[in-house]
Amino acid sequence: MKLPDLAVSINNLTKIYNDSSDKNSKKALDSVNLNVPRGSFFGLLGPNGAGKSSLINILAGLVKKTTGSVSIWDYDIDQDDRLSRCAIGVVPQELNLDPFFTAREILEVQAGLYGVPKSERKTDDILKAVNLIEKADVYSRTLSGGMRRRLLIAKAMVHSPPILVLDEPTAGVDIELRQTLWGSMKEMNSMGATILLTTHYLEEAEELCDEIAIINNGSIVACEEKDKLIKRFDSKNIIMILSEAISEIPDSIQKFKPTMIKDNRLKITYKPSEGVVGEIISAIQEGGVRILDVVTEEADLNDVFLKLTQDKK
Ligand SMILES: Nc1ncnc2c1ncn2[C@@H]1O[C@H](COP(=O)(O)OP(=O)(O)O)[C@@H](O)[C@H]1O
Ligand SMILES: [Mg+2]
Structure with missing residues (x-):
């Protein structure tokens, strides 16, 4: 099968959050168009409240879009819900892990949810890749913040998706862990994974990304190859x-x-x-x-x- 040119394609995507009274509706995304080329390291950069997580959570199937269309790996998220979800691994911004599961159990359960047969699971390889093999059998609640972050990345990788999406993975982490995370993201990208990263650190986008989109108030205000964008600066x-x-x-x-x-x-x-x-x-x-x-x-x-x-x- 021919591989798609675009890992993610977003057309006219709008998200309005309504509260029950319908009075305080909030337009978090306003007609967003965005193309993420296959194989790229793509940065979605924007201040707090810009709409980054809303966009990512729509890709992840966690938030329902209001209007517009989204394709992941050429699968429309409405028409090919399952296939589109299998093509993507999402590391959410929140550190939401079941505290009474061990690292290994968390990965096994996740693999089960994605229907990965036992014989094809790569639990230990993934734990090694994120440097957590020593912690495989301890409860996630005893892991440090940095380890949880890495476990979340591992969790997003269990079904070997060609696209990995990370929502502010380095917000509030120390410099050492940031370097480690940067290293592993670079490595995954060099092995062929498309990476979509959100961040509010410009230096992070500069260090890692080859394409950068800037989002503000729900709208894309710039989208360019990194080198061109930096020339603008x-x-x-x-x-x-x-x-x-x-x-x-x-x-x-x-x-x-x-x-x-x-x-x-x-x-x-x-x-x-x-x-x-x-x-x-x-x-x-x-x-x-x-x-x-x-x-x-x-x-x-x-x-x-x-x-x-x-x-x-
Ligand atoms: N569940 C929600 N209900 C109502 N408003 C929301 C919800 N989630 C996010 N928002 C609002 O949408 C806007 C974009 O938020 P978000 O996508 O989290 O931005 P970012 O991730 O860039 O910080 C913000 O104004 C935020 O308050
Ligand atoms: Mg966010």
Whole structure:
């Protein structure tokens, strides 16, 4: 059978949560279109409340969409409910594990739910892959937060889905575990799995993903290959400390739109790709001002991300 080009295809997806009185209805997703290519490491990036979990939970079959269509591995989630669900493994944001089951039991039960025959189960291999084989027979309630997180990933893998979806897997985890999780996600992707990851950490998307969509207030505000998106963030600050205070900005540098942050400090935001730093400095000197020192600041990607998500409100 020919493999699909798109692991996930989402068309005009809208989700409205209604409360019983129908007064406080909340549009969590507003006509979302999104294509996740097979084999990609796809990042869905957005602030809290943007709609990431709503989207993921619709894919997982945990939340019912309002309108629109979704295909997973070319199976429509309405028409081919079972097949579409078999193609995906979802690691939810909440650490919801049965406390009185051992790690091994949790995986066995999950495999049973997916109809994986005993002879085809890979429980121990999966436990090894997520570094939990030593904990196979202890109750999940005695596992640390990091171990539970890894057990949830293992649980999503029992039916060997070609697509793995992780909803904020590294929110609130320590740096060491984050590195471990990044490593295992990269490895699964290099072995062919399509990974769809949600995060509100831009650096995480930058480190891992080759395609990034930014979601804000239920709408996709950007969707691009990572490299292109980062080029859009092409921005840096140069701060000039002047040898004496000035009362107004010299005309010669007006075109660089400086801001005076103190009477002897000027800040200019520029695009490194345009190579204008030399020009900026000589323009200041032309204006008869002496520069004492120069400081540059890398654009903070989180700031730019915030800007992008706030502009579109
Ligand atoms: N079960 C629910 N009932 C009502 N509103 C909800 C429910 N789940 C989420 N929401 C609302 O939908 C919006 C999107 O939430 P969510 O998808 O969890 O965002 P994210 O995962 O990006 O933080 C938020 O405003 C949230 O309060
Ligand atoms: Mg969420």
